[in-house]
Amino acid sequence: MVALVTGGAGFIGSHLVEALLREGYSVAVLDDMSTGRRENLSGVEGRIVLHRMSVLSRDLGQVLRDVEVVFHLAAQVNVRRSVEEPAYDLKVNALGTLNLLEQGRDVERFIYASSGGAVYGEPRYLPVDEEHPTDPISPYGASKLAGEKYVQLYGYNYGLKYAILRYANVYGERQDPRGEAGVIAIFLDRLGRGLPLEVFGTGEQTRDYVYVGDVVLATLRALKQEGVFNIGTGTETSVNQLIEVIQRVTGIVPDVRYLPPRSGEVKRICLSTTRAQDVLGFRARVALQEGIARLWRTPG
Numbered sequence: 001m002v003a004l005v006t007g008g009a010g011f012i013g014s015h016l017v018e019a020l021l022r023e024g025y026s027v028a029v030l031d032d033m034s035t036g037r038r039e040n041l042s043g044v045e046g047r048i049v050l051h052r053m054s055v056l057s058r059d060l061g062q063v064l065r066d067v068e069v070v071f072h073l074a075a076q077v078n079v080r081r082s083v084e085e086p087a088y089d090l091k092v093n094a095l096g097t098l099n100l101l102e103q104g105r106d107v108e109r110f111i112y113a114s115s116g117g118a119v120y121g122e123p124r125y126l127p128v129d130e131e132h133p134t135d136p137i138s139p140y141g142a143s144k145l146a147g148e149k150y151v152q153l154y155g156y157n158y159g160l161k162y163a164i165l166r167y168a169n170v171y172g173e174r175q176d177p178r179g180e181a182g183v184i185a186i187f188l189d190r191l192g193r194g195l196p197l198e199v200f201g202t203g204e205q206t207r208d209y210v211y212v213g214d215v216v217l218a219t220l221r222a223l224k225q226e227g228v229f230n231i232g233t234g235t236e237t238s239v240n241q242l243i244e245v246i247q248r249v250t251g252i253v254p255d256v257r258y259l260p261p262r263s264g265e266v267k268r269i270c271l272s273t274t275r276a277q278d279v280l281g282f283r284a285r286v287a288l289q290e291g292i293a294r295l296w297r298t299p300g
């Protein structure tokens, strides 16, 4: 089975590539290396084909030849950048998805990485299930949702088999602390360098933190099912609680600085796990404290 992972040189994508190789897939990666890094794929060098190109390219035909399943993870993932450059964000996330779908009409299956933290907007109830209205409050949320709609459209019009996975806040090894998405990576990095932890707002805003290994597991399970699935833990954790867990794991009392809140970020979110559990048989295995302990132990 030949799988293409777009965004495969990125944080989640590189973990997925490793898992697919373990499962016996032939794996190709398409990545423009805008935030992806070659080192992320150093463990699989020589075992994958790496296409350094954009999902916006007109020449995806060559890349897609023989591909049976596409895991589409390539995206502009920075919420701040989506506010500053909404047209660029739309181009990569929505047009890029459409371009891939259009040139990949012959693929058997399409798995789309969406964002549970962005497409629902400010939740009307918690935990948020897949039937919750989608009212994004950032350009990033709007462009990821537009990508979902095109995937569904190709299912409807051309019979494409697809799964849309709305990931919660993913954390784990290889997450870039220089980015702005991964608060856990940023906090551990700053703590390691003796710097204060910066919290935007009161720290009472909540997220659903899910370990990357669990996300990869769920993504593989989605190969056998179709539909829209939240992929999270169902547990709501505030930034202040997160800091307490980090303190417990590391034994370091961090210096915490509170800064004004940022726009485009929801106050609370936590994803219902019921459908993923019932249909995919997926349940997150790694608890937050255990995940953070793994990261803290990982050198570098």
Ligand SMILES: NC(=O)c1ccc[n+]([C@@H]2O[C@H](COP(=O)([O-])OP(=O)(O)OC[C@H]3O[C@@H](n4cnc5c(N)ncnc54)[C@H](O)[C@@H]3O)[C@@H](O)[C@H]2O)c1
Residues within 6 Å of the ligand: 006, 007, 008, 009, 010, 011, 012, 013, 030, 031, 032, 033, 034, 035, 036, 037, 053, 054, 055, 056, 072, 073, 074, 075, 076, 077, 092, 096, 113, 114, 115, 116, 117, 144, 166, 167, 168, 169, 170, 171, 181
């Ligand atoms: N990290 C999270 O918490 C999270 C949560 C929800 C959803 N997601 C989704 O998961 C996917 C992967 O996110 P990540 O956290 O691994 O981010 P990442 O930035 O590490 O990975 C994205 C990858 O896409 C590549 N890319 C960007 N623009 C491209 C383009 N035009 N053409 C080809 N490649 C391009 C980047 O170089 C990078 O390797 C994204 O679709 C994101 O929206 C992530």
